[in-house]
Amino acid sequence: MIENKFPGKDICNQDLVSKFPLTAKKHSGHKSSFSIAGVDFGLDLVPVIAGPNMVESRELIIDIATNIKAAGAHFLRGGAFKPLSFPYRGQNYTETREKGIEWLADAKSLTGMPIITEVMEEKFIGLVSEVADILQIGSRNMQNYPFLTACAKTGKPIMLKRHYGASLRDWLGAAEYILLEGNHNVILCERGVVAPHTHRATSRFLLDLQVVVAAQEFTHLPVLTDPSHATFWQPWVGPMAMASVAVGADGIMLEVHPDPENAAVDPLQAMNYSQFSLLMESLRSVANAIHRRI
């Protein structure tokens, strides 16, 4: 009636095969792995992707790249093009767009850090692809299927963030659009979902760690988490990152800024350099405890 109590494993798997055959596991031990710019995804390494919400300036992004590299991060993140819920930007907020992409390229060539950055529109896929080692598709575009297809066709590795209202099915269905183009370097990233229980007036998302385990039961693709956007509150980011490693996430994305309170966006959620360094050590210990490494 109201809920299906014992669906049975066979029924499940049959359904999976028909809905997203490329995304679904072929057998219980099936897991994809690949190396992007020398960084392993889907193996024993748990890559840490760090950086600011916004690529605010050339100096800033180079400084951050240098510092997170020193702390052991594997990838640099930073937004040049960013979807915002409202069309008006904050006072000290400017989408840096082409300039931001240029600065990311500078940070990459100076520090050697590989880059992941969001691409929002088909017309910028080419530009972003020149610099980005991974194209990030944001949660708001997760169900923009023609755009997924266009990104997939570049052959670049893609990180597909889960929409905060999407079910696991919706998410895996979206991934299938990418795999269907023959692009198999797909990484999934959970970034918090709408839930009735968010615990603070400032936050409206709950980091769904159960979906990491659930996704890994159904798909062979690596699954990462982004605790910063989910919790929207820096003091909670560290513990949720620790939990992400322990639950078996295949990577973590963290917001880092030298001066969070004066960040252009989301001042409540970024860690500063020393908080990030300390967290890296703790994450490393947890990774070792589960026979993985950071």
Added chain:
Amino acid sequence: MIENKFPGKDICNQDLVSKFPLTAKKHSGHKSSFSIAGVDFGLDLVPVIAGPNMVESRELIIDIATNIKAAGAHFLRGGAFKPLSFPYRGQNYTETREKGIEWLADAKSLTGMPIITEVMEEKFIGLVSEVADILQIGSRNMQNYPFLTACAKTGKPIMLKRHYGASLRDWLGAAEYILLEGNHNVILCERGVVAPHTHRATSRFLLDLQVVVAAQEFTHLPVLTDPSHATFWQPWVGPMAMASVAVGADGIMLEVHPDPENAAVDPLQAMNYSQFSLLMESLRSVANAIHRRI
């Protein structure tokens, strides 16, 4: 602490003005109205938009247009381009695309019914705009901001469906992108949200009628509902449509098919012609009771 108990009305309105000044009401009685293809939106009429999920064939769409017109519907809906959660179509399912648009044009010229249909990609905006009296932006594209801007620039009236994970803020923020282009003929449409309480294994959305009242408190734009997609269960569509009229919705969108069980998609949710006719009579009574008309 955990939730803001008494925010006060002034604080609220101040926030509104800064985030979505064009979408926000200027004063409590502020309400937009406009006529599209001779059908009033935002006035005492409660327009009923009806039709199939998919424009399956020329014959089908003409037959439906004729029948819903006879029952008093004001607009014909029908999908030619449709986003699907999985890239593979069902057995008897074919996205009819350009052909579907052509058949909608035929139905329009033969019956005089104005058309609303979804547009999914920038490259088809021109084609769809030739036939559609209202461009529908589906829930999955609600936060595809560059696409909203591109649709807005056509000057065509736009129906913006709420994403099933979107807050009221997200939704009004998206509408602001359209109004910002000088396009003021914007209609909002609630189509069900993810919720922990959906009552049937077949459905995963809850029609949020509280948001109709909430949206009307904050914005001057007309707010419609789509009970068919929300409930995913035909026996619940009628009562939720009745409630939509009574709560003050500015229109209703309903799925109608001559033979629901054999519809190409979503066979559980469509009404047949006689169910639709009977419902129209009931909706009319409720509309009269609140001094509106259908």
Added chain:
Amino acid sequence: MIENKFPGKDICNQDLVSKFPLTAKKHSGHKSSFSIAGVDFGLDLVPVIAGPNMVESRELIIDIATNIKAAGAHFLRGGAFKPLSFPYRGQNYTETREKGIEWLADAKSLTGMPIITEVMEEKFIGLVSEVADILQIGSRNMQNYPFLTACAKTGKPIMLKRHYGASLRDWLGAAEYILLEGNHNVILCERGVVAPHTHRATSRFLLDLQVVVAAQEFTHLPVLTDPSHATFWQPWVGPMAMASVAVGADGIMLEVHPDPENAAVDPLQAMNYSQFSLLMESLRSVANAIHRRI
């Protein structure tokens, strides 16, 4: 896999019969009706239950009883014993307990209005039963099964409010505990559920009108709604009450206070007398439109 797409009607009904055979419908037209203190439940009347959140004083409750009676209400509600989320009461808040029950008795004998009031503890069931025509079991006690059984044994009609986190199954399962004692005068009342989309910082519940229709598909018991507690915001109560009647609810519970801003609790949600009178007229029109009456 993740969700059961087409469970089929037979499977559903079979499940129902085994889990809550007394609460489940025997056939699709099965509907219970009964008269309590001369007021019909489950027939064409849509009873309106009105009154303050708290029985603050003898004068107040008599004044309210008089006024809501004049406006056409059928039942007087008022809390003497009330569960509060925190053990400390507000400044001008005193649980009136035995005194409150006494004042309700006075209001009843002076105005002839039948009474519904909450009972919270087994030891007060006797006292409350002397005055109350209906025992109200609050949402927080919905799953206190031994207490449900104890209330059921009085033979008094019972209104069972849905817990704001309870599924339809949970709710009907709780009702079954009452019916199992041979007490068949059970009324269900939806009062808002936790949901990710509540639209105001002041509210955290969403009135779930879809559950009214869903419950009526599965059970023969009358289903009411309480828009005041759900919306926690007076301007939304009227429209949600209208929608409740139109969706087919078998009654409505409304909070009324002569001076809402100075009410002992929940000052944002109560209507004053003139708001209530006007709403009653509108509710009556909607009821007539669907061939029911108020």
Added chain:
Amino acid sequence: MIENKFPGKDICNQDLVSKFPLTAKKHSGHKSSFSIAGVDFGLDLVPVIAGPNMVESRELIIDIATNIKAAGAHFLRGGAFKPLSFPYRGQNYTETREKGIEWLADAKSLTGMPIITEVMEEKFIGLVSEVADILQIGSRNMQNYPFLTACAKTGKPIMLKRHYGASLRDWLGAAEYILLEGNHNVILCERGVVAPHTHRATSRFLLDLQVVVAAQEFTHLPVLTDPSHATFWQPWVGPMAMASVAVGADGIMLEVHPDPENAAVDPLQAMNYSQFSLLMESLRSVANAIHRRI
């Protein structure tokens, strides 16, 4: 307006102090600890509470106690009195009640394992208190405030499970009722919440690990998790337990049964002995990694 963006820490703490002053932290480093039957709560130990859903027989509970003790568990759990969502028990299910309590006593005296078991009704508090080292208050009774008070008055340590629909505020407010009686040995336990995203047709709860961190920000009480009831699916229990330790939970509750498939209730969620032993080793490694111990 719709949500309070930057409430500020002071506003938060002020609110806390007035609503649940005893439950709230006095300062950021404030944390309660106590020893129950020689087991530390709130210190560096992360106690593991294990056992079956139901105390099915004397032999079974002694066997389980022996085996979980060998694997390093600190406490034995087992239900003798259990609230069920429906009044009818399954075929091989019998609530063992007084007998079950007796068998728990035998298991305790034979193995030395301290006991936690649920108490459901005031009249059984005395009986349960004779054997239980911790009284468990189930999620369905979390808001049964008179019952909380009655349990508190025994002076026994109490574990208060969070209702699956309760906010953090509701939960801490309920704890305050216990502390108010002078009973300070209170342990909180998160057991899954209703959420739109549960990923399997079999489960309807999501283990909320964000609430562990959130609760620890606001209260000094130890916070545990129960991954078994939350996930309702054994393969997910281990990873969610690992994440619980890493996120900083002050203990874990796990369902263990020698033959899960033939358990009297909830056959999908229990671990068998070897699964439990292996998990204990992994949990120990994670605990060590964060300078705690199991």
